[in-house]
Amino acid sequence: xxxxxxxxxxxxxxxxxxxxxxxxxxxxxxxxxxxxxxxxxxxxxxxxxxxxxxxxxxxxxxxxxxxxxxxxxxxxxxxxxxxxxxxxxxxxxxxxxxxxxxxxxxxxxxxxxxxxxxxxxxxxxxxxxxxxxxxxxxxxxxxxxxxxxxxxxxxxxxxxxxxxxxxxxxxxxxxxxxxxxxxxxxxxxxxxxxxxxxxxxxxxxxxxxxxxxxxxxxxxxxxxxxxxxxxxxxxxxxxxxxxxxxxxxxxxxxxxxxxxxxxxxxxxxxxxxxxxxxxxxxxxxxxxxxxxxxxxxxxxxxxxxxxxxxxxxxxxxxxxxxxxxxxxxxxxxxxxxxxxxxxxxxxxxxxxxxxxxxxxxxxxxxxxxxxxxxxxxxx
Numbered sequence: 001x002x003x004x005x006x007x008x009x010x011x012x013x014x015x016x017x018x019x020x021x022x023x024x025x026x027x028x029x030x031x032x033x034x035x036x037x038x039x040x041x042x043x044x045x046x047x048x049x050x051x052x053x054x055x056x057x058x059x060x061x062x063x064x065x066x067x068x069x070x071x072x073x074x075x076x077x078x079x080x081x082x083x084x085x086x087x088x089x090x091x092x093x094x095x096x097x098x099x100x101x102x103x104x105x106x107x108x109x110x111x112x113x114x115x116x117x118x119x120x121x122x123x124x125x126x127x128x129x130x131x132x133x134x135x136x137x138x139x140x141x142x143x144x145x146x147x148x149x150x151x152x153x154x155x156x157x158x159x160x161x162x163x164x165x166x167x168x169x170x171x172x173x174x175x176x177x178x179x180x181x182x183x184x185x186x187x188x189x190x191x192x193x194x195x196x197x198x199x200x201x202x203x204x205x206x207x208x209x210x211x212x213x214x215x216x217x218x219x220x221x222x223x224x225x226x227x228x229x230x231x232x233x234x235x236x237x238x239x240x241x242x243x244x245x246x247x248x249x250x251x252x253x254x255x256x257x258x259x260x261x262x263x264x265x266x267x268x269x270x271x272x273x274x275x276x277x278x279x280x281x282x283x284x285x286x287x288x289x290x291x292x293x294x295x296x297x298x299x300x301x302x303x304x305x306x307x308x309x310x311x312x313x314x315x316x317x318x319x320x321x322x323x324x325x326x327x328x329x330x331x332x333x334x335x336x337x338x339x340x341x342x343x344x345x346x347x348x349x350x351x352x353x354x355x356x357x358x359x360x361x362x363x364x365x366x367x368x369x370x371x372x373x374x375x376x377x378x379x
Contacts, residue, residue: 129224151266152244216308325350
């Protein structure tokens with residue numbers, strides 16, 4: 001029985017993680033649930049899963065959650081620091097972080113410091129990959145990727161210890177605007193950008209997919225997860241979203257991981273690794289997908305991938321600046337304040353105007369994030 005701390009339990013990935021956990025009541029127990037501000041759903045989840053601890057990060061919702069769970073055998077805390085402190089609980093066997101953006105940085109780092117294995121999605125390693133991986137190595141803590149692309153690479157590398165990798169190839173669906181011109185993108189609406197052709201995701205991740213920034217963030221994550229030089233990480237557009245990523249070895253052979261576009265599969269693999277347990281997920285059939293197609297990403301129309309490569313090559317605070325600027329730009333687009341094509345422009349402006357700096361501590365990363373967001377909110 002593994003006792004799981006699920007960070008970001010009310011988001012798209014968090015709710016899917018709970019669906020996976022539901023299939024294995026003898027293997028997993030929820031020890032902690034956290035959410036930012038969705039108090040209603042957090043309450044429902046706590047009543048169902050009976051965790052030892054619940055944390056609502058936005059303190060405005062603390063009284064609501066505490067009152068609703070008053071009769072439960074459950075401790076209720078509020079604020080980010082409370083979540084960080086909870087990562088020292090000896091009853092936690094694994095942390096599954098489904099938090100979008102930089103918000104997961106401090107609690108995940110705390111989990112690693114407390115030698116708790118981590119199942120992780122992208123932005124934490126985008127923002128502070130060097131710091132995180134160094135601490136994980138120091139503490140001998142495994143970090144298992146849960147993004148479908150990195151899960152695919154992780155699976156392709158199993159059994160290949162000692163065999164040199166020539167390159168890794170991240171696949172992208174191309175999003176809802178594949179093939180569009182810049183002038184056409186000038187006119188797209190938020191509703192159109194949220195209509196992903198293959199995946200069901202939260203709003204922020206869906207917009208990242210539409211701009212292809214999701215692939216840029218995944219390039220940076222892959223660099224740290226798999227200790228790869230950027231020039232050995234490629235991106236290819238694969239509209240069918242069946243091949244989730246590939247690994248090419250120095251003998252020229254290529255391994256790929258295939259499956260239907262469903263996040264529950266990589267979530268289950270990460271939670272049950274190294275075992276593969278039976279699931280009731282729909283099965284992929286070649287008859288349903290008789291043709292796989294591939295194309296290079298249009299970097300002129302979708303410059304976010306290039307911005308991510310550039311930020312990662314510069315290093316220092318630049319990936320953190322990239323991530324913070326992207327968070328602000330996506331939020332402004334979702335709120336109808338900017339056009340879709342303004343998103344990469346805002347990110348490029350931040351990268352150009354925030355001076356390079358070397359970051360050494362979690363607080364320095366968080367301060368950089370605040371600096372970028374303050375700068376852009378006055379832009």
